[in-house]
Amino acid sequence: MLDPQNYSIVAIGMVQSIRTFSDCDILPQKWNWGWKFYCYIPRIGQVHLNIPSDQPGVAVISDLVVHKYARGKGYGRRLLSLCEKLANLLEADALGIWADPGDWPIDWYRRSGFKNRGGNPEATQDLYLEKPLKTQK
Ligand SMILES: CC(C)(COP(=O)(O)OP(=O)(O)OC[C@H]1O[C@@H](n2cnc3c(N)ncnc32)[C@H](O)[C@@H]1OP(=O)(O)O)[C@@H](O)C(=O)NCCC(=O)NCCS
Numbered sequence: 001m002l003d004p005q006n007y008s009i010v011a012i013g014m015v016q017s018i019r020t021f022s023d024c025d026i027l028p029q030k031w032n033w034g035w036k037f038y039c040y041i042p043r044i045g046q047v048h049l050n051i052p053s054d055q056p057g058v059a060v061i062s063d064l065v066v067h068k069y070a071r072g073k074g075y076g077r078r079l080l081s082l083c084e085k086l087a088n089l090l091e092a093d094a095l096g097i098w099a100d101p102g103d104w105p106i107d108w109y110r111r112s113g114f115k116n117r118g119g120n121p122e123a124t125q126d127l128y129l130e131k132p133l134k135t136q137k
Helices: 004-016 074-090 105-111
Strands: 026-031 036-042 045-052 058-066 096-097 127-132
Touching: 036 074, 045 074, 058 074, 074 096, 096 105, 105 127
Parallel strands: 058 096
Antiparallel strands: 026 036, 036 045, 045 058, 096 127
């Protein structure tokens, strides 16, 4: 996996190629547990992509939210695919996400290629799912 520090400019260029998100920047920030890429789309929503240093090769999505009045128009799908593109750019082997087993987005993630990774399927707390990536190495 590549060092996220070197990828802010490439990531911004990548986002600018997605017309609807032309005013979005993706900025990586170093935390004590690894790297976090912040992606905010004004008036639409946000997503964070985390690169934990104790999980080599895995990029984990968090804080995926579309504003109430913008939901159901495909923005969530674009944000999810943006994370996948960025994770591929970083040469991650897999994309992870936490989801509430009792809420509909978990079915959406499964349709999008995410599968349960460990944990108890009957759990009431969030489940961790992962999608393998086609990384060009
Ligand atoms: C989850 C969320 C980000 C989805 O964003 P969105 O822009 O509304 O979603 P999209 O319009 O891109 O639709 C994505 C998929 O979900 C489905 N979907 C959208 N709204 C749905 C709903 N209310 N119920 C069931 N499925 C729904 C769409 O059909 C689509 O499926 P497909 O890709 O298989 O065709 C948004 O609803 C949200 O911010 N919810 C509150 C925060 C949250 O739950 N975040 C997820 C944390 S794990």
